[in-house]
Amino acid sequence: MTTATLTPARAGTGADDTRIGAAGTLRHIGALTRRNLMRIKADPESMFDAVLMPIVFTLLFVYVFGGAIAGGQDSYIQRLIPGLLGQTGMTLALAVGTGLNSDFQTGVMDRFRTLPIGRASVLLSKLAAESLRALLSSAILLGFAFVLGFEVKTGVLEVLATVGLSLVFGMSIVWISMLLGMALRSPQAVQGVSMLVLMPMQFGSSIFAPTDTMPGWLQTFTEVNPLSQLADASRALLNGEGAVAHPVMVVLIWSAVSTAIFAPLAVARFRKRT
Amino acid sequence: MTGIATAPNTRGTAGNAVEVHGIVKHFGSTKALDGVDLTVREGTVLALLGPNGAGKTTLVRVLSTLIKPDAGSAFVGGYDVVRQPKQLRRTIGLTGQYASVDELLSGYENLYLIGRLLDLSSRDSKARAAELLERFSLTEAAKRTAKTYSGGMRRRLDLAASMMGRPRVLYLDEPTTGLDPRTRNEVWDEVQRMVSEGSTVLLTTQYMEEAEQLADELTVIDRGKVIANGGVAELKARVGGQILQVRPAHPAELPEMARCLHESGITSATVSPDDGLLAVPLAGEEQLTAVIGVLGGRGFAIAGIDTKVPSLDEVFLAITGKPTAGPATAPAAALVKEPVA
Numbered sequence: 184m185t186t187a188t189l190t191p192a193r194a195g196t197g198a199d200d201t202r203i204g205a206a207g208t209l210r211h212i213g214a215l216t217r218r219n220l221m222r223i224k225a226d227p228e229s230m231f232d233a234v235l236m237p238i239v240f241t242l243l244f245v246y247v248f249g250g251a252i253a254g255g256q257d258s259y260i261q262r263l264i265p266g267l268l269g270q271t272g273m274t275l276a277l278a279v280g281t282g283l284n285s286d287f288q289t290g291v292m293d294r295f296r297t298l299p300i301g302r303a304s305v306l307l308s309k310l311a312a313e314s315l316r317a318l319l320s321s322a323i324l325l326g327f328a329f330v331l332g333f334e335v336k337t338g339v340l341e342v343l344a345t346v347g348l349s350l351v352f353g354m355s356i357v358w359i360s361m362l363l364g365m366a367l368r369s370p371q372a373v374q375g376v377s378m379l380v381l382m383p384m385q386f387g388s389s390i391f392a393p394t395d396t397m398p399g400w401l402q403t404f405t406e407v408n409p410l411s412q413l414a415d416a417s418r419a420l421l422n423g424e425g426a427v428a429h430p431v432m433v434v435l436i437w438s439a440v441s442t443a444i445f446a447p448l449a450v451a452r453f454r455k456r457t
Numbered sequence: 458m459t460g461i462a463t464a465p466n467t468r469g470t471a472g473n474a475v476e477v478h479g480i481v482k483h484f485g486s487t488k489a490l491d492g493v494d495l496t497v498r499e500g501t502v503l504a505l506l507g508p509n510g511a512g513k514t515t516l517v518r519v520l521s522t523l524i525k526p527d528a529g530s531a532f533v534g535g536y537d538v539v540r541q542p543k544q545l546r547r548t549i550g551l552t553g554q555y556a557s558v559d560e561l562l563s564g565y566e567n568l569y570l571i572g573r574l575l576d577l578s579s580r581d582s583k584a585r586a587a588e589l590l591e592r593f594s595l596t597e598a599a600k601r602t603a604k605t606y607s608g609g610m611r612r613r614l615d616l617a618a619s620m621m622g623r624p625r626v627l628y629l630d631e632p633t634t635g636l637d638p639r640t641r642n643e644v645w646d647e648v649q650r651m652v653s654e655g656s657t658v659l660l661t662t663q664y665m666e667e668a669e670q671l672a673d674e675l676t677v678i679d680r681g682k683v684i685a686n687g688g689v690a691e692l693k694a695r696v697g698g699q700i701l702q703v704r705p706a707h708p709a710e711l712p713e714m715a716r717c718l719h720e721s722g723i724t725s726a727t728v729s730p731d732d733g734l735l736a737v738p739l740a741g742e743e744q745l746t747a748v749i750g751v752l753g754g755r756g757f758a759i760a761g762i763d764t765k766v767p768s769l770d771e772v773f774l775a776i777t778g779k780p781t782a783g784p785a786t787a788p789a790a791a792l793v794k795e796p797v798a
């Protein structure tokens with residue numbers, strides 16, 4: 184029987200002096216992001232919210248309600264698509280909590296925690312994978328919209344700005360999703376609660392219909408609803424009509440406030456559990 | 458953080474891969490660990506034997522940095538579990554009580570990911586993953602998602618995952634609970650191979666048989682306290698070695714058989730009419746010959762004989778004089794069989 188020598192290489196101090204380093208951390212995030220993407224590939228249903236929902240919404244609203252709401256399908260497409268594009272980031276951010284919950288429940292997180300990696304790597308890799316998913320989802324939505332006759336009245340920069348704004352807002356929602364993921368019992372529960380949050384925000388916004396025919400209390404809600412501001416900002420950016428600066432500012436303020444409140448809470452809770 | 462001098466600490470005695478001193482851990486009002494001391498010498502296998510709820514998993518989680526102890530200290534490979542968790546993690550591999558594989562990844566991808574997170578190169582991760590898949594008979598299933606694996610296959614994958622980095626100290630928390638005998642033997646072979654390659658193993662189990670098969674040393678715990686420890690042979694001697702079971706051709710003769718043995722001075726024989734068995738704890742090999750000699754000489758027809766290692770319950774009874782706190786445990790072989798995939 185050969186016996187390994189277990190004397191630590193650096194027995195000089197009692198400190199935890201193994202540094203992981205930037206290159207190591209990047210490598211770990213890369214490996215974990217690859218894992219998250221492979222999970223999406225292995226479970227294509229998880230792409231439904233990213234791919235199918237925008238398409239179903241587009242078809243349903245353009246052909247069923249389009250004529251009634253905006254007086255014609257073409258003008259309705261120009262109204263709807265920017266709004267759907269704007270909310271993409273949030274929809275996908277809500278999936279982070281589901282993934283985190285499942286990692287805790289299945290013991291995968293315990294396995295990661297016995298490995299010499301930084302705990303932030305697990306989170307950052309989730310953000311990276313969800314951002315890629317948001318980009319893919321935006322590309323599919325836009326491609327489909329073009330087929331239906333959607334036109335970008337401005338330019339590529341404005342399209343990028345719209346997607347960017349959507350991602351920024353999504354990143355501020357990730358923290359709420361993480362908190363849900365760590366508070367609730369099962370991935371299904373996280374998904375259910377996320378839907379309960381998402382649905383009223385989507386429909387109580389200016390994404391699908393102009394808000395001026397809604398009852399007063401609902402108008403108040405839609406005005407403070409950041410998804411309305413996101414939809415207004417996206418329409419201004421892509422259709423080249425209306426003020427851009429104001430809705431963009433409001434979205435950025437919303438994002439900053441949400442991040443300032445929920446990021447410390449989520450990180451503290453995550454540190455406590457890992 | 459410069460200029461702060463670190464207080465000198467005890468980093469354990471040379472030659473001990475794991476050293477645990479007075480570890481205490483509470484969960485609310487439950488005292489899961491109540492001052493546990495133990496040591497595992499380098500290159501040896503220690504079996505931590507105890508019933509459900511004894512604190513085995515809690516101790517393994519403390520030693521893998523997953524939870525912090527409330528009191529006491531522990532060193533693994535010379536590193537402090539509380540103060541040097543990152544360095545300690547480079548030393549250990551853990552197979553928890555419940556498989557922690559990513560169900561949506563294939564067996565191969567699970568192992569490859571861990572290789573990369575352990576800073577193995579891409580090529581080394583691939584090679585090591587292939588090697589372990591082969592050893593654990595998972596090569597054919599390597600490309601399938603782990604979701605399609607049977608319970609035993611997941612467990613094997615989990616074991617392979619904990620061995621990816623050739624850890625110097627390996628923790629196995631009930632590694633064979635729920636496995637069929639064939640898979641259990643495979644796991645035992647792999648553990649022995651890891652030990653022959655220089656690893657130190659701390660394994661928890663509810664089965665005396667497993668401890669006997671794998672361990673050099675045995676620590677018995679109950680309700681968070683160590684109640685016995687020592688070499689396997691030493692403890693076995695205390696417990697009384699093997700038990701002979703005799704199955705008569707005519708169960709009606711059981712009381713008569715026991716009476717004859719008593720007359721011949723073998724007073725420890727007990728009968729269990731429900732199982733149709735006569736049980737005799739064996740003090741030594743000569744006693745087996747004596748029992749068979751007596752029964753054969755009196756003309757009893759014997760349908761079968763068998764020897765078995767004492768169960769955990771019997772070990773507890775011998776050590777503490779009282780039965781285990783947890784529910785009765787089944788012998789490994791009698792557990793649910795999984796389909797061999």
Ligand SMILES: Nc1ncnc2c1ncn2[C@@H]1O[C@H](COP(=O)(O)OP(=O)(O)O)[C@@H](O)[C@H]1O
Nearest residue numbers: 484487489507508509510511512513514515516
């Ligand atoms: N996370 C926890 N929260 C509350 N109680 C726990 C927790 N983990 C373990 N316990 C309790 O601690 C005791 C020891 O549990 P455990 O270490 O799992 O035992 P074993 O692995 O030997 O079966 C049990 O009474 C168990 O209920």
Ligand SMILES: [Mg+2]
Nearest residue numbers: 513514515554
């Ligand atoms: Mg346990």
